[in-house]
Amino acid sequence: MYRSSKQVKVSTLYGDTILLNTNTGEYLSFNETGQLFWQALINNKNEDEALQTLLGQIDASLDTLESSLDKFKDKLLQANLIEKI
Numbered sequence: 001m002y003r004s005s006k007q008v009k010v011s012t013l014y015g016d017t018i019l020l021n022t023n024t025g026e027y028l029s030f031n032e033t034g035q036l037f038w039q040a041l042i043n044n045k046n047e048d049e050a051l052q053t054l055l056g057q058i059d060a061s062l063d064t065l066e067s068s069l070d071k072f073k074d075k076l077l078q079a080n081l082i083e084k085i
Contacts, residue, residue, distance in 0.1 A: 001050065002041045002073070002082045019081045028081060033058065037072045041082065 004010055007023045017035045020027040030038065036057050040050035047069065054065045076082040 001044055001046055001085065002076075003085050004042070005080055005083050008081050019076070021079065021081060024080075026079060028076070028079060034072070037069060040069070041073060041076075 004019065005021070007021055009020045009022055011018045011020070013029075016029045016031060017038055018027055018029045036054060040053045044050040044053055050069060051062065051065055054060075054069065055062060058065060060068075073082070077084075
């Protein structure tokens with residue numbers, strides 16, 4: 001579904017996941033919930049599968065998770081931190 005862009009390095013530091021764009025120096029860090037969203041985007045075949053994974057991990061409605069996942073994904077795409085595969 002998605003993968004980190006070629007110019008992005010992914011690290012975990014003090015429990016936070018950090019995405020660093022090595023071309024621009026821009027980075028984004030996120031907490032445990034953000035890590036769940038990150039893993040769902042990277043490790044699932046499609047967004048429906050990602051949402052089902054998140055439903056089993058986060059106590060929230062499907063509508064809330066869908067909206068949050070879309071916003072998270074759009075932020076990563078706009079920052080060129082992920083790309084669709």
